[in-house]
Amino acid sequence: MTEEKFVTCIVCPKGCRIKVILDEGDILDILNYGCKRGVEYAREEVMAPKRILTTTVAVQGQNIQMLPVKTEDAIPKELLKVAMHETKDLSVEPPIKIGDVIWPNIAGTGVNIIATRTLDANV
Numbered sequence: 090m091t092e093e094k095f096v097t098c099i100v101c102p103k104g105c106r107i108k109v110i111l112d113e114g115d116i117l118d119i120l121n122y123g124c125k126r127g128v129e130y131a132r133e134e135v136m137a138p139k140r141i142l143t144t145t146v147a148v149q150g151q152n153i154q155m156l157p158v159k160t161e162d163a164i165p166k167e168l169l170k171v172a173m174h175e176t177k178d179l180s181v182e183p184p185i186k187i188g189d190v191i192w193p194n195i196a197g198t199g200v201n202i203i204a205t206r207t208l209d210a211n212v
């Protein structure tokens with residue numbers, strides 16, 4: 090039995106509404122895309138959606154209490170809760186540079202959590 094799914098492509102501002110036709114979970118066709126990047130985006134979004142995780146971790150002994158962090162790449166959507174759980178008790182000690190690895194291999198994905206701002210030791 091065929092099924093239709095619609096994916097709004099977020100790769101560029103055009104925001105094409107891409108139609109994906111599935112049969113028993115397999116992709117039969119992808120329609121209404123503006124370019125090939127949208128085909129890949131729609132395929133991944135239907136078969137194995139991924140998201141960037143953004144969150145904060147505590148900063149030890151500083152006025153600014155939280156450091157914003159994110160995954161350096163998108164991780165499987167179904168692992169976001171596990172990843173959030175892994176980060177909830179993390180804390181860091183400045184100095185921290187933007188891009189520093191705060192936690193490696195989040196949720197066993199091979200993707201690191203990195204700092205998204207710099208914190209000097211005397212903040």
Ligand code: SF4
Pocket residue numbers: 098099100101102103104105122123124125126127128
């Ligand atoms: S399919 Fe191509 S043109 Fe359309 S939103 Fe995605 S990247 Fe942009």
